[in-house]
Amino acid sequence: MENGDRHLKDVRPSGNELGQLLVSWRERLDPRRIPGIDTQRRRLRSGLTQQEVATLTGVSVTWYRKLEKGEPADFSDAFLQRLAMTLRLDETERGVLFQLAVGRTPEPTRLAVDTAVDESMQALLDTQLPNPAYVTNLWWDIVAHNDQQADWFPWIPYERNSMRWAFLYPEAREQLVNWRDDWANPFLAQIRVAIAHNPKSKELAQLRDDILSGNAEAAELWKANRTQVHPDGDIRRLRLPYHQREEVPVKIMALAPLRNTQLRFIVLMRNWTPRRP
Structure with missing residues (x-):
């Protein structure tokens, strides 16, 4: 294998790309700005734990860990949408979450409008x-x-x-x-x-x-x-x-x-x- 090929192999993402993204998404959050996190009891550090993300999303930590580990499961749109909000994902990140978790693009976020609101x-x-x-x-x-x-x-x-x-x-x-x-x-x-x-x-x-x-x-x-x-x-x-x-x-x-x-x-x-x- 040529040196250039070895370099390319090194920078390829691992098989659990979604798990790596989920870890980075939850670790970038400020727990002081997330409702439901007791910052007085927890060791104050950046990011949320797996347990905290699971609790805020309304699932067991076992269920959430399946997603972060890359294990296949029947993840519903409602769960993924709640997770996207818990992690404060933007529209592009939400699309990546759905694509890697269930293999398809989500419905676009509805931007509610009304002609009477001028x-x-x-x-x-x-x-x-x-x-x-x-x-x-x-x-x-x-x-x-x-x-x-x-x-x-x-x-x-x-x-x-x-x-x-x-x-x-x-x-x-x-x-x-x-x-x-x-x-x-x-x-x-x-x-x-x-x-x-x-x-x-x-x-x-x-x-x-x-x-x-x-x-x-x-x-x-x-x-x-x-x-x-x-x-x-x-x-x-x-x-x-x-x-x-x-x-x-x-x-x-x-x-x-x-x-x-x-x-x-x-x-x-x-x-x-x-x-x-």
């Missing part, structure tokens, strides 16, 4: 600073938001649907304080009402089915048959990396533009003061 509505969102503000469509895709919303909820580029994030991503339980009673129950009640008013919406039906099949506790809560139209005026609490995990109460202001009442204009007011009686 420059003037975006300007209105921006005037809500420093409060986070966003607009969702009928089936809760976030179609526009201001910069503060992206700072508080950095998952937006990876999962555009706020309901799917709340139910299908384990880190939501860490960030949505009193998840079951204050968030999950009201959210499911809103989905039920939306479907009742829009029974032909395939998107709403798919959202319901994805949540109930992907979250056993949500499926159990659904049986309560609760209904709620909107969260306007509700006071709920968040625990976000943006606030160093301090519990932050917010008052939800939910509005609808008259040009398209199926849109929801949501403002999370942190620095509000109740009026004295």
Whole structure:
């Protein structure tokens, strides 16, 4: 073998290219910026452990290790998408993850848009600073938001649907304080009402089915048959990396533009003061 051939052999990737990428992706993360990581108990170092990635993705560490070891398994799209968000992968990296794990390219990330969200509505969102503000469509895709919303909820580029994030991503339980009673129950009640008013919406039906099949506790809560139209005026609490995990109460202001009442204009007011009686 010529010297040049030996050099080429040395730089070729090993058989477990995906495993090497997964290790590099999790080791580049800052645990202080990842919800659900107890940085006070763990030895503070860069990167996440296999156990932490598995927990945040909602699988056993044994299941995650199969992927990192390059062992073949029936990895679902939902699992790989949650993993991509946990590791903060960009669109190119997400494509590599799917290609090496299951041998195909994933569906492109849906960039939710709505023709009713024009420059003037975006300007209105921006005037809500420093409060986070966003607009969702009928089936809760976030179609526009201001910069503060992206700072508080950095998952937006990876999962555009706020309901799917709340139910299908384990880190939501860490960030949505009193998840079951204050968030999950009201959210499911809103989905039920939306479907009742829009029974032909395939998107709403798919959202319901994805949540109930992907979250056993949500499926159990659904049986309560609760209904709620909107969260306007509700006071709920968040625990976000943006606030160093301090519990932050917010008052939800939910509005609808008259040009398209199926849109929801949501403002999370942190620095509000109740009026004295």
